[in-house]
Amino acid sequence: MLRVELRKRRGDFALDAGFSAPTPGVTALFGRSGCGKSTLISLIAGLLEPDAGRIVIGEDVLFDGERGLSIDARHRRIGVVFQDPRLFPHLSVQGNLDYGARRVPRGASRFVSFDDVVGLLGLGGLLGRRPHELSGGEKQRVAFGRALLSQPRLLLLDEPLASLDLARREEVLPYLESLRDAFAIPIVYVSHQFDEVLRLATRVVLLDAGRTVADGDIAAVSRDPQLRAIVGPDSVGAVLSGHVERLDPNGLAVLRVGDAELNVELEGAAVNQRIQIQVLARDVIVASARPVGLSVRNVVSARVISVTPDAGRAVLVELDIGRTATLLARITARASEELGLSANKEVWALIKAASLRGHVFSVPAR
Amino acid sequence: MLSPAESEALWLSLSVAARAVVINLPFAVMVAWLLTRKRFAGRTLFDAFVHLPLVLPPVVVGYLLLVLFGVRGPIGGWLHEQFGIQLAFTSNGAALATAVMSFPLVVRAIRISLENVDSRLEEAARTLGAGAFDRFTSITLPLIAPGILAGAITAFAAGLGEFGAVITFAANVPGETRTLPLALYTALQTPDGDTLAARLAILSLSLGLAGLLVSELLSRALRRRLGR
Numbered sequence: 001m002l003r004v005e006l007r008k009r010r011g012d013f014a015l016d017a018g019f020s021a022p023t024p025g026v027t028a029l030f031g032r033s034g035c036g037k038s039t040l041i042s043l044i045a046g047l048l049e050p051d052a053g054r055i056v057i058g059e060d061v062l063f064d065g066e067r068g069l070s071i072d073a074r075h076r077r078i079g080v081v082f083q084d085p086r087l088f089p090h091l092s093v094q095g096n097l098d099y100g101a102r103r104v105p106r107g108a109s110r111f112v113s114f115d116d117v118v119g120l121l122g123l124g125g126l127l128g129r130r131p132h133e134l135s136g137g138e139k140q141r142v143a144f145g146r147a148l149l150s151q152p153r154l155l156l157l158d159e160p161l162a163s164l165d166l167a168r169r170e171e172v173l174p175y176l177e178s179l180r181d182a183f184a185i186p187i188v189y190v191s192h193q194f195d196e197v198l199r200l201a202t203r204v205v206l207l208d209a210g211r212t213v214a215d216g217d218i219a220a221v222s223r224d225p226q227l228r229a230i231v232g233p234d235s236v237g238a239v240l241s242g243h244v245e246r247l248d249p250n251g252l253a254v255l256r257v258g259d260a261e262l263n264v265e266l267e268g269a270a271v272n273q274r275i276q277i278q279v280l281a282r283d284v285i286v287a288s289a290r291p292v293g294l295s296v297r298n299v300v301s302a303r304v305i306s307v308t309p310d311a312g313r314a315v316l317v318e319l320d321i322g323r324t325a326t327l328l329a330r331i332t333a334r335a336s337e338e339l340g341l342s343a344n345k346e347v348w349a350l351i352k353a354a355s356l357r358g359h360v361f362s363v364p365a366r
Numbered sequence: 367m368l369s370p371a372e373s374e375a376l377w378l379s380l381s382v383a384a385r386a387v388v389i390n391l392p393f394a395v396m397v398a399w400l401l402t403r404k405r406f407a408g409r410t411l412f413d414a415f416v417h418l419p420l421v422l423p424p425v426v427v428g429y430l431l432l433v434l435f436g437v438r439g440p441i442g443g444w445l446h447e448q449f450g451i452q453l454a455f456t457s458n459g460a461a462l463a464t465a466v467m468s469f470p471l472v473v474r475a476i477r478i479s480l481e482n483v484d485s486r487l488e489e490a491a492r493t494l495g496a497g498a499f500d501r502f503t504s505i506t507l508p509l510i511a512p513g514i515l516a517g518a519i520t521a522f523a524a525g526l527g528e529f530g531a532v533i534t535f536a537a538n539v540p541g542e543t544r545t546l547p548l549a550l551y552t553a554l555q556t557p558d559g560d561t562l563a564a565r566l567a568i569l570s571l572s573l574g575l576a577g578l579l580v581s582e583l584l585s586r587a588l589r590r591r592l593g594r
Binding site: 045046047073074075076077078079080082084086088089090099100103104105146147150 | 484486487489490491492493494495496497500504505508509591
């Protein structure tokens with residue numbers, strides 16, 4: 001468990017943020033560019049000195065402003081992967097991987113083996129190469145391996161995919177997923193792309209202008225109005241998590257989410273796997289009576305929690321689908337009036353299975 | 367091919383220039399690092415001081431060395447009393463004078479490559495558990511190796527031809543401080559020395575050219591190793 005509470009002033013910018021990250025699992029630091037995400041990462045890594053606050057990993061205090069305690073970055077044992085890979089150009093891939101591994105203090109627990117990392121990140125064929133002979137995605141994979149082999153107690157990933165194009169990002173993301181599932185260390189993942197967060201993280205810390213404005217389970221943060229303001233109306237949508245109940249022979253997986261069953265397109269899923277999906281608010285249709293004769297695969301019984309005005313002439317309807325699971329639907333104000341939507345009204349929510357894309361998490365979230 | 371006096375001057379030149387480079391390098395790396403990485407009071411003045419040998423008449427440098435390192439000078443006197451070391455009028459003195467003259471060249475070459483080292487690499491090394499000295503030797507030094515090499519070879523080539531500071535501080539002693547340019551000068555002062563002077567001039571020219579070529583080839587090879 002990582003616990004952070006930090007203050008730092010840099011010119012006009014003031015950071016005053018706090019959050020915690022569980023072990024294992026990925027906690028996403030999410031926010032607009034310039035909200036202080038990278039500053040926060042530098043402070044935790046020890047590359048910048050906070051003005052005040054505390055950084056604690058498990059029982060170990062790394063920084064305590066009140067006691068004037070600050071462990072040097074090189075003794076913190078925090079693995080950092082930056083936006084740019086920062087591989088050492090004069091060393092081979094092997095040399096880069098060994099750099100941190102050779103400097104692990106004696107007596108430190110070693111939970112990552114060289115072979116594990118090379119296998120997991122697919123580096124076997126690259127070991128003899130020099131950094132300038134690698135593609136962008138390969139470089140970043142080596143950077144992950146180098147950080148892991150320093151046997152860190154915490155992994156900080158500062159927008160590690162931001163310097164890659166879309167195709168390269170898709171190529172690297174699966175490696176990040178397996179890395180997350182393979183090692184029992186807390187990972188803090190900085191991003192301003194919500195789709196990355198959705199694929200990797202189970203907890204989200206929302207930063208805005210240097211302050212933590214939300215901190216919690218991804219499902220809860222996905223409904224937070226502050227997040228909506230950051231991602232824009234078209235990307236608003238409740239994040240749901242559930243387990244694969246059964247696999248449909250037609251290639252659809254049936255997820256149990258709250259009291260509802262959702263059909264989701266999901267390749268390579270297995271029964272009982274934990275799945276995270278985002279249901280975009282613009283993809284949800286609300287009906288006052290159960291419709292028949294529609295192509296839509298998912299018809300879910302729901303109860304209106306609230307109706308709030310949204311951008312344009314739209315309203316955002318929050319729907320309870322049982323056991324604290326919630327959907328968001330973005331519909332026109334006119335439609336809402338015609339249906340007579342108000343709190344506690346029983347309705348049906350319609351979601352096309354083809355609009356849902358599930359992300360597999362093999363380690364259950366805590 | 368070469369007369370005994372010629373080869374003596376040649377070997378002495380090579381030896382003096384090599385010794386000058388050895389004296390130079392550790393200090394030049396230190397000074398270049400200070401000038402690129404540290405901000406301190408009097409930095410600009412220090413920078414100017416380091417570059418003085420480039421603009422001063424070599425005779426002035428030789429004279430200052432004589433004042434400081436002469437047998438009765440504050441440093442030279444102490445060295446003589448404590449260790450019995452004499453610099454003035456010896457080949458070691460010639461090496462010191464050559465070193466001082468070529469020092470700015472070496473600092474410059476190293477400084478340029480230090481400025482090109484991405485300090486974020488050192489930051490990454492720090493998060494991987496490397497201390498300050500470790501970072502310098504494992505990251506910074508290998509990355510500035512081409513600059514150090516270029517500086518060393520340029521200094522060596524320039525050192526072969528150092529005249530003013532050497533003759534002022536170390537005089538023109540055959541077999542001890544009479545390097546190629548001094549031998550050439552002596553030949554010019556001697557009746558019938560024209561042929562010798564021409565031979566020595568051609569020798570100096572070839573040496574200088576070879577030095578510069580080797581420098582270029584080596585730094586190209588090193589850059590290729592670093593993938594630039």
